[in-house]
Amino acid sequence: MLVLVTLAHALGAFSALAVAPLAPFLVDALGLTRAQVGLLLPAAYLGGVLMSLPAGWLTDRVGVRATLAGGLALIGAMVCVAAQAGGLYGLLGALVIGGFGFSVLNPATGKAVLDWFAPRKRGVAMGIKQTGLTLGGVAAALVLPPIAAAGDWRDALLVAGLAALACALVIALAYRPAPSPAASVPMDPGRLRELPAFFRRRGVVIVLVCGLALSMAQASLLAYLALFGREALGFSAVEAGRLLALAQAGGALGRFGWGIASDRFFDSRRRPGIVISGALALVSFVLLALAPALPTAAIALLALVAGTAAFGWVGLYFTLVAELGGARHAGLLTGVAVAFSWSGVLLGPPLFGALLQATGAWAVPWLVLAASGLVVAIVLPRPAPLVQRD
Secondary structure (H helix, E strand, C coil): CHHHHHHHHHHHHHHHCCCCCCHHHHHHHHCCCHHHHHHHHHHHHHHHHHHHHHHHHHHHHHCHHHHHHHHHHHHHHHHHHHCCCCCHHHHHHHHHHHHHHHCCHHHHHHHHHHHHCCHHHHHHHHHHHHHHHHHHHHHHHHHHHHHHHHCCHHHHHHHHHHHHHHHHHHHHHHCCCCCCCCCCCCCCCCCHHHHHHHHCCHHHHHHHHHHHHHHHHHHHHHHHHHHHHHHCCCCCHHHHHHHHHHHHHHHHHHHHHHHHHHHHCCCCCCHHHHHHHHHHHHHHHHHHHCHHHCCHHHHHHHHHHHHHHHHCCHHHHHHHHHHHHHHHHHHHHHHHHHHHHHHHHHHHHHHHHHHHHHHCCCHHHHHHHHHHHHHHHHHCCCCCCCCCCC
């Protein structure tokens, strides 16, 4: 089951976020400005933000299999539609609707991990599951630019859409609910009216806001690293895609590694790894501002570290949120966390693009993102323990 939900997260991301490694091709084909590039990734996440609470509620109500398979099917269908778009606005519209399906990935796969794994094993399990998103990103960055270079960006998007549709069928046929001795006693699912009680807890609000800040950094790196590689570092579009693949690989290693560290070395506490990720983001984004002066080998290593910082915290974050909600509210509170973190995706790339367009200097937006890592590293450790451990 862990393999299945990891595959679902991977192919959902491979499809929904396919525009990121294709950014250089879309700039050329559609005549996009640097600021307009910052609209592509948020388009997919806008639908996710709008549907994040309903997605969490739906996961708790109808179960993981139906929610996850339906979400993947919608992603795949709309990315196939995006491949036929005649211009920027048609492309954005298809991505927004596809984002409705993308919104179910975290609540559904997170609830699957909560259902199948005991508390002291969830950090590793969630870390493995969350590597799906970054592994999907690695695959997209390695596979889709060569397809676009050999043919057209539309061919690459079509391949991405069909992959999600195939995964939807696999989930519908193969996923099953976790066995539970309490299965005969149905649990009353959480309700939206119970959310204010969580928002009255200062620590919960801090966790949610830190998720927003780190998501701004993550989304900006994903949206602009390939274009940065081509414009500022002089790489080809395919080589710039490989640079993005390195960052995504770092994120996959970070998600898996932090899950192990959380369970084995931090006594199942999730915040230490998130705090360290914030500190790494501070350092790596400052170095990205200086990257044009660095040798190629150092840039490759920097991409790996920046990806670890920007993507590696997510598994710990959603594990923490699910544990804050408990079995009854895990899907609902994860939906809230998705709304916050994906709002960071809506804000990050447009802000990055606006700063880049206004100043003409890549260093400025990288340094702004470094500041977000600093804030997380300072603020997140402050609240008292948030989850009671056995």
